[in-house]
Amino acid sequence: xxxxxxxxxxxxxxxxxxxxxxxxxxxxxxxxxxxxxxxxxxxxxxxxxxxxxxxxxxxxxxxxxxxxxxxxxxxxxxxxxxxxxxxxxxxxxxxxxxxxxxxxxxxxxxxxxxxxxxxxxxxxxxxxxxxxxxxxxxxxxxxxxxxxxxxxxxxxxxxxxxxxxxxxxxxxxxxxxxxxxxxxxxxxxxxxxxxxxxxxxxxxxxxxxxxxxxxxxxxxxxxxxxxxxxxxxxxxxxxxxxxxxxxxxxxxxxxxxxxxxxxxxxxxxxxxxxxxxxxxxxxxxxxxxxxxxxxxxxxxxxxxxxxxx
Amino acid sequence: xxxxxxxxxxxxxxxxxxxxxxxxxxxxxxxxxxxxxxxxxxxxxxxxxxxxxxxxxxxxxxxxxxxxxxxxxxxxxxxxxxxxxxxxxxxxxxxxxxxxxxxxxxxxxxxxxxxxxxxxxxxxxxxxxxxxxxxxxxxxxxxxxxxxxxxxxxxxxxxxxxxxxxxxxxxxxxxxxxxxxxxxxxxxxxxxxxxxxxxxxxxxxxxxxxxxxxxxxxxxxxxxxxxxxxxxxxxxxxxxxxxxxxxxxxxxxxxxxxxxxxxxxxxxxxxxxxxxxxxxxxxxxxxxxxx
Numbered sequence: 001x002x003x004x005x006x007x008x009x010x011x012x013x014x015x016x017x018x019x020x021x022x023x024x025x026x027x028x029x030x031x032x033x034x035x036x037x038x039x040x041x042x043x044x045x046x047x048x049x050x051x052x053x054x055x056x057x058x059x060x061x062x063x064x065x066x067x068x069x070x071x072x073x074x075x076x077x078x079x080x081x082x083x084x085x086x087x088x089x090x091x092x093x094x095x096x097x098x099x100x101x102x103x104x105x106x107x108x109x110x111x112x113x114x115x116x117x118x119x120x121x122x123x124x125x126x127x128x129x130x131x132x133x134x135x136x137x138x139x140x141x142x143x144x145x146x147x148x149x150x151x152x153x154x155x156x157x158x159x160x161x162x163x164x165x166x167x168x169x170x171x172x173x174x175x176x177x178x179x180x181x182x183x184x185x186x187x188x189x190x191x192x193x194x195x196x197x198x199x200x201x202x203x204x205x206x207x208x209x210x211x212x213x214x215x216x217x218x219x220x221x222x223x224x225x226x227x228x229x230x231x232x233x234x235x236x237x238x239x240x241x242x243x244x245x246x247x248x249x250x251x252x253x254x255x256x257x258x259x260x261x262x263x264x265x266x267x268x269x270x271x272x273x274x275x276x277x278x279x280x281x282x283x284x285x286x287x288x289x290x291x292x293x294x295x296x297x298x299x300x301x302x303x304x305x306x307x308x309x
Numbered sequence: 310x311x312x313x314x315x316x317x318x319x320x321x322x323x324x325x326x327x328x329x330x331x332x333x334x335x336x337x338x339x340x341x342x343x344x345x346x347x348x349x350x351x352x353x354x355x356x357x358x359x360x361x362x363x364x365x366x367x368x369x370x371x372x373x374x375x376x377x378x379x380x381x382x383x384x385x386x387x388x389x390x391x392x393x394x395x396x397x398x399x400x401x402x403x404x405x406x407x408x409x410x411x412x413x414x415x416x417x418x419x420x421x422x423x424x425x426x427x428x429x430x431x432x433x434x435x436x437x438x439x440x441x442x443x444x445x446x447x448x449x450x451x452x453x454x455x456x457x458x459x460x461x462x463x464x465x466x467x468x469x470x471x472x473x474x475x476x477x478x479x480x481x482x483x484x485x486x487x488x489x490x491x492x493x494x495x496x497x498x499x500x501x502x503x504x505x506x507x508x509x510x511x512x513x514x515x516x517x518x519x520x521x522x523x524x525x526x527x528x529x530x531x532x533x534x535x536x537x538x539x540x541x542x543x544x545x546x547x548x549x550x551x552x553x554x555x556x557x558x559x560x561x562x563x564x565x566x567x568x569x570x571x572x573x574x575x576x577x578x579x580x581x582x583x584x585x586x587x588x589x590x591x592x593x594x595x596x597x598x599x600x
Contacts, residue, residue: 047411083475098404101346105537106586112534113579118572119508163413231530235415242408275526282415287393289409292403 006031010232011151023151025260027215030158031233032240032252033165034208039238040246041168042201043181045100046106048107049209049237051089051114054228056210057217061130064141070134071142079207090199099151108234115229129224132217142218150219157215158253161208168204169188177201181247209237232278239281243288245297254296259284311443316566320446322560327463328556332532333539334548335464341483341546343502344403345395346521348410351533352417353508356376357383358582365432365519372432372519373454379512380526387508388501390488395504396497397547399411414529421526429523437520462513463552470548479503483546493501538582544592553594557581 007026012021031049040046059081060074069077093106120128137145144150168174176197179187188194217223227233244255262284263277270276291300332354339347352588360379365368370378390413398409437448470476478499481489490496511532522528537556561581565574585593 043506045407046402092587096590097587098590101407102406102586102590103408105346105541106583109535109579109583109586113576113583116572116575116579120573167358235411270423274425274427275419277380279416279423282412282417282419283417285412286409289401289405289412290394291404 002177003069007155012148016147019147019151021261021264023147023154023219025256026138026151026154026158026218027212028240028260029253029256029267030154030161030215031209031212031237032162032244032256033158034205034212035237036205036241036246036248036252037165037168037208038201038205040241040248040251041165041174041181042198043177043247044201045104046205046234047104047231048109048111048234049205050110050231050233052086052206052209052230053084053108053213053233053237054114054223054225055085056213057223057228058124058130058213059210060214061076061123061132061217061223063309064132065130065183066102067191070140071214071218072140075142075211079210079212083203083207086202090197090202094195095200096224101150108231111229111231111234115225118225118229126224129222129227131169131215132222132223141229142214143174143221150215154215154219157211162249164204169249172286175199180304185210187275213287239285241295243284243295245299247297251295251297258296314567315564316444317446318563319560320443320448321452322563323556324448324452324456324559325563326516326556326559327558328555329539330552331429331459331514331517331537332468332511332536333543333551335507335514335556336536336540336545337548337551338466338479339507341538341548342479343395343500345406345410346537347504347507348407348508349413349417350392350511350534350536351378351415351529351531353387354515354532355421355455355524355526355529356386356417357508357512358519358522359425360512361516361519362432363523365434368404371434373458373515374511375380377514379515379516380509384509385513386505388505390508391501391504392497392576394499396500396545400476401514414533418526418529421529425526429521429525432519449521455514457478458513458517459551460552462510463548466510467548475499479506489522508527518551530553533577538578541582542585542593544594546592547592550592550594554592557593 011022014022030051035046035049056075056078059078060071061184063069063074063077080251087163089107089110093103098106118124124130134143139142168177176187176192179190179192180194180197184194213228218227240259241252242255243259244253245251259281262280266277288295294302336350337351339345342524347407347577360382361372361375364375364378365372393415395406395409398406441450442448444512458496461599470480478489479492481494482496482499488498504509535558539554540551542557543554558578558581561577562574567578569577
């Protein structure tokens with residue numbers, strides 16, 4: 001509760017750099033929350049969430065540039081488009097029984113395909129990418145002068161996504177998801193529609209991820225195929241969830257609060273050494289899987305259970 | 310003109326295919342024994358290419374000759390990765406093992422970026438530019454050596470798996486892990502050997518291509534994905550399938566490059582990948598052994 005008050009009240013007092021770091025923390029937490037619905041709750045480890053992210057970023061930006069449509073609307077349309085793509089991809093994969101690592105590989109391949117298409121399509125700016133015009137501040141067009149409005153936008157997005165996860169966990173869908181994740185065959189025998197359950201998680205997860213893509217485009221005012229469709233977004237989305245605890249409501253948030261400052265610190269400590277932060281992520285991932293296989297939340301839960309016994 | 314183009318594309322594809330085949334054989338070997346999709350395979354290859362590069366630059370060792378050093382070195386590296394990182398997590402869920410190798414890949418790739426930056430480095434040896442004409446097609450000698458050498462190495466490994474005791478133990482473990490343990494095979498040691506052999510494969514492949522291919526951290530990613538495509542195509546865990554898949558993917562890539570603009574050739578490769586995964590997960594040549 002205290003943390004929540006701090007997140008709402010403190011930021012106006014923060015210097016610019018710290019505000020940027022905080023935006024980054026909440027942004028990656030948000031993507032982690034979105035990934036967690038499919039990866040954590042449904043147990044389908046996507047390595048290609050960049051596909052939905054990129055669709056969202058490109059859809060809203062292209063609609064703004066070509067049709068003058070407000071990114072607020074474009075965001076929703078992009079989300080719907082990403083969900084449709086996710087459903088198509090999910091239907092193909094789940095229908096043909098792709099599981100575990102095979103599903104991961106297919107999602108990775110789809111994201112890479114979109115990247116290659118974007119790089120080679122002049123109409124979407126090819127590898128040069130697209131610039132979002134930010135000449136004048138216009139709330140209607142999702143353009144603000146300072147960083148603070150962006151912070152509150154991503155904070156609200158994160159809070160809503162978190163509330164949605166919390167709600168799902170306690171709903172019928174949540175129980176179906178847990179059943180499918182733990183043992184798909186048994187779930188089917190018990191009357192759970194496994195395909196429908198996984199597709200629902202896929203649609204929600206891809207929709208939310210695409211909204212994150214639009215936020216990114218408006219906040220940084222520039223997108224290109226490698227940034228949006230490249231593997232770093234896919235990894236950035238799964239990492240907070242895994243480290244914090246996949247399949248738990250607060251896991252991705254915890255994960256991002258640990259990982260993002262860590263990467264910011266390494267980046268500023270090793271100025272000019274590109275890659276140091278991702279190298280650290282790799283090491284953290286190996287260590288977390290080895291010593292906290294259920295993430296931070298899993299570790300906390302286990303301690304609590306042991307304490308009770 | 311178009312015939313010349315086609316012939317050239319076929320020749321380039323075949324010359325690429327052998328190397329893809331060897332890289333994929335390594336991945337397939339690791340998968341066959343450990344049931345792990347090794348995401349760090351490309352990263353290990355990239356490290357091997359740097360090893361070849363530095364041996365050449367600092368000590369003047371010819372890339373082909375350096376195999377004598379790098380192959381055992383990377384066998385050791387692979388065995389250590391298995392022993393220290395993966396073996397302790399054998400009981401972990403399947404996706405956690407995948408994440409483990411993903412973590413290793415991120416670590417190695419960015420370690421290279423931190424140590425040697427992202428610039429492209431090349432090894433210029435006296436035979437780098439050697440070539441001859443075969444009909445209308447240009448054949449570059451280093452590419453021919455790489456493809457031929459890779460096929461020889463793959464076949465050698467195949468013979469090793471068939472004829473030696475260690476090879477037989479490896480195959481036993483791939484087919485019947487519990488049975489293998491029951492008949493007294495030291496399974497942990499064999500698992501380490503399989504990761505080592507898989508890594509030695511990419512060390513050889515990496516050394517063979519450095520005379521004509523740039524060395525940079527991002528080589529890891531492109532070869533990684535290519536190896537997945539090849540292995541899936543040839544059938545997970547199938548050795549000769551991987552070799553054949555290498556040639557198919559090599560051909561698909563170079564034909565795609567000849568007839569599609571830009572980097573759209575990759576789209577062809579990914580499309581094959583997704584289609585095979587969806588409709589023939591046991592690979593093109595696999596029987597009922599699909600998963």
